Amino acid sequence: MNRLESPPVALRISALRLAYGGRPVLDSLDFELPAGQVAGLIGPNGAGKSSLIRAIGGAAGGMPGVQISGQIELAGHCIERSRIQALATLGLALPPEQLPTMLSGRQALQLLTDLRLSAEQGPAALQESESLAGRLGLCPWLDQPIYGYSLGTRQKLAIVLALLGEPPLLVLDEVLNGLDPMSALALKDELRARADRGAAVLLATHGLEVAERFLDRCLLLQDGRLLADWDSAALRRFRQPGHGGLEKAVVERLRQARPL
Numbered sequence: 601m602n603r604l605e606s607p608p609v610a611l612r613i614s615a616l617r618l619a620y621g622g623r624p625v626l627d628s629l630d631f632e633l634p635a636g637q638v639a640g641l642i643g644p645n646g647a648g649k650s651s652l653i654r655a656i657g658g659a660a661g662g663m664p665g666v667q668i669s670g671q672i673e674l675a676g677h678c679i680e681r682s683r684i685q686a687l688a689t690l691g692l693a694l695p696p697e698q699l700p701t702m703l704s705g706r707q708a709l710q711l712l713t714d715l716r717l718s719a720e721q722g723p724a725a726l727q728e729s730e731s732l733a734g735r736l737g738l739c740p741w742l743d744q745p746i747y748g749y750s751l752g753t754r755q756k757l758a759i760v761l762a763l764l765g766e767p768p769l770l771v772l773d774e775v776l777n778g779l780d781p782m783s784a785l786a787l788k789d790e791l792r793a794r795a796d797r798g799a800a801v802l803l804a805t806h807g808l809e810v811a812e813r814f815l816d817r818c819l820l821l822q823d824g825r826l827l828a829d830w831d832s833a834a835l836r837r838f839r840q841p842g843h844g845g846l847e848k849a850v851v852e853r854l855r856q857a858r859p860l
């Protein structure tokens with residue numbers, strides 16, 4: 601890529617609306633995520649973060665009672681028209697309860713490798729996953745069945761599965777919240793390294809202190825609408841003395857939007 605060119609768009613959301621049984625949950629969402637950016641998706645409980653992530657993963661359209669319109673493009677592939685090509689670019693962390701509990705972690709990794717990667721790519725990707733598993737403290741569990749894992753250990757496996765094979769777009773829902781400090785640090789280092797190598801990361805989180813120091817950008821969602829889209833300069837400003845941090849900025853923005 602030429603220095604002056606903009607990075608390619610890894611995720612484009614256009615006029616996205618989603619409703620459950622006629623009740624709107626996402627309302628005319630529009631945003632783009634360029635390659636190389638680590639963005640946070642924040643907002644109150646019920647704001648629509650997980651619904652958006654389900655839609656990006658292509659799962660929402662198949663759910664009974666869900667109405668969805670608008671467009672989602674992953675690396676330029678429309679998820680409706682070119683589903684296989686679009687989803688091939690996505691590393692999505694499964695909710696821990698959706699992991700295949702009868703398999704061991706290693707079997708789950710092998711299965712996903714067989715499904716997603718070529719015979720040439722597989723061995724190197726598995727080796728890299730094992731190294732990441734080591735940094736997250738997951739190795740002692742890899743040969744154990746998943747049903748015996750704690751919630752945090754399941755979360756670590758979901759992360760390693762999502763990152764398998766260097767997908768150019770990583771979408772991770774609340775993955776930092778349940779991790780111990782060493783694993784959380786290892787994951788942040790890994791996500792930053794992936795972004796430096798060109799991946800785009802969308803991370804839903806309630807951890808605003810981590811978010812303001814770690815993210816390049818922060819999208820604030822409330823009632824399915826984008827209330828704020830703060831870039832790294834804004835996040836730096838919130839950290840300066842007297843500004844009260846991202847937490848204060850979020851609370852103020854939410855109050856402006858919906859006076860108490």
Ligand SMILES: Nc1ncnc2c1ncn2[C@@H]1O[C@H](COP(=O)(O)OP(=O)(O)OP(=O)(O)O)[C@@H](O)[C@H]1O
Nearest residue numbers: 620621625643644645646647648649650651652663
């Ligand atoms: N399968 C479903 N059927 C009906 N309503 C749903 C379903 N899943 C979510 N909702 C509703 O959609 C709204 C958005 O929920 P969602 O889980 O996307 O929010 P969230 O921002 O991820 O919340 P949290 O921070 O609590 O995880 C909520 O009002 C929720 O009750």
